[in-house]
């Protein structure tokens with residue numbers, strides 16, 4: 001193993017994951033850009049952006065709902081980039097539906113992508129950190145919906161509450177190995193996910209496209225929509241030595257929507 005630092009970011013082909021990958025590259029990490037195979041073109045674009053920053057990067061295809069694919073992605077990152085220090089369990093999906101209408105299949109799908117993935121990421125990263133003798137950092141995507149249940153996002157809220165619980169448990173279980181486990185809780189971020197939420201909310205409440213997003217943004221104290229880069233700054237902190245004494249935390253990065 002060399003003395004470079006390596007981070008793997010899931011769902012890094014676009015949106016928040018892409019911004020995290022670029023921020024960590026700017027921080028000096030070599031990056032494994034993980035995403036579904038259909039996102040390869042976008043992910044390869046992120047790889048090129050990272051290389052332009054003077055860091056190494058690879059694309060690894062991984063469906064985070066599949067345990068063996070998450071373990072294989074971590075192995076590929078460590079083998080091809082020469083170390084393993086940080087995992088960002090960022091990939092996730094939203095579902096916009098009243099709880100009464102959520103099907104068993106939909107519930108299983110959102111839990112397998114948003115919750116099982118976090119467990120698999122923790123398991124794969126912890127095993128690799130122990131193998132390499134590293135005090136690594138595990139960082140997962142929660143949400144404001146992990147702190148407060150949001151109507152019409154019921155299954156999504158439940159999945160993010162679960163990420164919060166898993167973060168608290170893993171932090172305590174892995175603390176003896178010097179591994180920290182934290183999560184970031186964004187608010188309303190202008191990505192493909194909110195395009196979908198706005199579209200589905202319009203279908204449900206009849207408001208014109210863009211209106212639901214506008215009303216949600218108006219509730220943000222700092223008065224503007226969140227950018228992926230706003231989120232990436234918090235992940236950069238969690239990955240840095242400045243956060244060595246921080247574990248088990250879910251940090252709101254929402255411009256002032258919820259207060260704890």
Ligand SMILES: NC(=O)C1=CN([C@@H]2O[C@H](COP(=O)(O)OP(=O)(O)OC[C@H]3O[C@@H](n4cnc5c(N)ncnc54)[C@H](O)[C@@H]3O)[C@@H](O)[C@H]2O)C=CC1
Pocket residue numbers: 010011012013014015016017034035036039062063064065090091092093094113141142143144185186187188189190191192193194
């Ligand atoms: N956009 C927002 O307002 C907020 C987003 N979040 C969370 O932040 C994370 C990233 O969200 P966005 O960038 O907004 O979403 P996005 O929809 O723009 O990007 C998600 C990425 O994850 C990938 N992905 C989806 N399913 C996957 C799977 N099974 N395996 C591997 N990759 C998969 C997609 O291909 C895509 O590249 C998610 O966990 C989301 O729940 C949390 C709070 C607010």
Ligand SMILES: CC(=O)C(C)=O
Pocket residue numbers: 094143144145150153186187188189193197
């Ligand atoms: C997508 C998301 O987490 C919310 C609550 O907007």
